[in-house]
Each structure stands twice: as structure tokens, then as C-alpha cells.
């Protein structure tokens with residue numbers, strides 16, 4: 467069974483986006499080559515991979531903005547190819563270069579979209595003000611967008627998604643070109659969207675950022691999804707190791723008790739009261755219980771999460787260096 471099938475079968479139930487055998491061909495070249503995935507409501511899902519791997523084409527198919535050659539994709543139960551407007555009403559899209567009217571102010575730009583959405587004047591005003599406040603643009607609400615930095619444009623793009631009350635936000639490289647502070651603020655806004663139940667799809671080359679906000683990621687390679695899952699799961703598959711948990715505790719038979727925890731592959735005794743465990747998942751709660759159950763005294767538990775950067779580098783090791791450099 468392939469990675470994709472395994473993942474599709476174990477994907478959570480409340481899927482807001484699902485793709486089956488999705489293909490996009492341009493003439494003889496295949497941009498997206500029979501991919502399957504499911505994204506659950508409220509998830510932050512990352513699309514990763516080198517330039518040209520098929521991420522943007524996949525996004526465009528979900529939005530009904532490019533044709534599907536074969537296979538199917540469903541977004542909130544709609545077929546984007548047949549009902550693109552239904553999808554557009556419910557899904558917010560932040561492309562790489564956000565297209566606002568430069569000569570209009572931030573408020574006027576949002577008002578234009580709100581009008582197209584058919585919102586009544588009073589409702590428009592309320593929603594626009596609230597959205598601009600959420601992204602921290604109230605003070606420049608009446609400034610022309612021509613004067614905005616990239617970070618401000620990106621935030622205005624997010625304000626539009628918030629104003630729409632989109633159920634899904636699709637963000638293509640949202641933090642590229644932002645300075646570290648603007649990036650942090652933007653990631654904070656993504657977390658807030660998730661907290662409100664919005665599903666976020668994020669394409670990015672910024673691996674550490676992806677790791678900080680994404681629940682799961684899909685690694686694209688040559689139009690296919692080569693790997694998909696939560697970062698710790700991928701670490702086990704690619705690096706052969708997952709979490710490293712260190713335990714400081716005193717008591718009898720601790721190493722033996724730790725070794726009995728399901729998912730633990732190795733326990734090293736570093737000192738009489740220090741142990742290092744390698745595990746397939748974050749076993750800290752189980753380790754705490756095991757120590758206490760044996761009448762031990764627990765002093766410290768720490769975990770080293772695997773890095774997406776390391777997983778990615780190892781995975782793409784076989785590729786020509788140019789490809790990896792572009793992507794990272």
C-alpha cells in the first residue's frame with residue numbers, strides 16, 4: 467500500500483477537502499500526478515516541496531481556477547470545476563501576489579469585495595472594521611494600498627478572508643518576503659484562525675514556520691505527494707527515529723518501566739537518575755505515569771521534537787542539489 471493510500475484511509479472523518487486521483491496535465495507534461503489527500507475541519511495543513519512540484523496547481527484545482535485533467539476534488543462538498551462560485555463564497559484565497567486596487571484605501575478595497583458578496587451596507591461596515599482590527603490595520607484603514615508594504619498587503623489579504631467569514635483559508639507562500647516580526651505576527655494570525663475553527667491550507671518553503679503552525683504536511687515531489695502526515699510521524703518514516711524524551715527521576719526499576727511503554731524503541735541510562743528514551747510519539751505523559759506508579763520521584767521531563775528541516779533534507783538527499791536549494 468502506498469503512502470498516499472495509507473494516509474487517505476487513516477485521515478480524520480470530517481473532511482472539508484478531499485482529493486482522489488487528482489491529475490493536471492499541461493500538454494504532455496504532468497504537473498500533478500494522481501494525488502489523494504483529505505483535510506479535516508480546523509486543521510492547518512502545509513503543502514511543501516521544491517519549485518515546480520505541483521503545489522500551486524493543486525491549489526488552483528481546489529479553487530476551480532484551473533481545469534482538472536482527471537480524478538476529483540471536493541471542497542466543502544462542492545465540485546470546484548462545476549460550482550466555482552459556491553467554493554469562492556466559502557473559501558478565502560491569498561495568492562502569492564495579492565491583487566488589490568492600489569489607488570483605493572484598505573477600507574475601500576474590502577468594501578468593494580463586500581459589495582460583490584452582496585452584503586448590506588451596515589453589515590459591510592461592521593465586518594470591515596472588525597476584520598481590519600483583527601489584523602492590526604485600523605490605523606491605516608484610510609490609506610491607499612499603494613503605500614502598503616508587502617506585510618501590510620498580506621494582512622489586508624487575511625482581513626478579506628476574515629471579512630468573508632471563510633470556512634477555509636488557502637494561503638500561497640504567505641510569509642515569503644516578510645521580515646521576522648511581520649512573519650511572527652502573520653503566523654499568530656494563522657493560529658487565531660485555527661482557534662476559530664477555520665481550516666487553513668498553507669503552501670510554503672519556510673520549513674521552521676510550517677512546523678510551528680501546521681498540524682500535518684504533505685511533501686510534494688514531481689507532482690506527487692511523496693510523504694504526508696504530522697511531523698513526528700514523518701520523522702519516524704524518514705529519519706527512523708521520532709521523539710527523544712529525557713527523564714530525570716529517582717526510584718526503583720525506572721529504566722525497565724520506561725521500556726515497557728508502548729511506542730518506546732530504546733531507553734538509555736545516562737546516570738542513576740537520568741534516562742533518554744527514543745519513541746515513536748510524545749510519550750511524556752506515559753513516562754510520568756510510569757515513574758509515579760513505581761513510587762519514583764519525577765524531577766524533569768523534556769522532549770526534542772524532530773525538525774522538519776532535517777526530515778526534508780534527508781528526504782530530498784537523492785535529488786540534484788539545485789532542487790533542494792530552491793525549496794529550502
Ligand SMILES: Nc1ncnc2c1ncn2[C@@H]1O[C@H](COP(=O)(O)OP(=O)(O)OP(=O)(O)O)[C@@H](O)[C@H]1O
Nearest residue numbers: 492496497515516517518519520521522523524686
Ligand atoms: N499554465 C501552465 N502551463 C504549463 N505548465 C505549467 C503551467 N502552470 C504550471 N505548470 C508546470 O506545472 C508544474 C507544477 O507547477 P506549480 O506551479 O504547481 O509548482 P509549485 O510546486 O507551486 O512551485 P512553486 O514553489 O515554484 O510555486 C511545473 O513544472 C510548471 O512548470
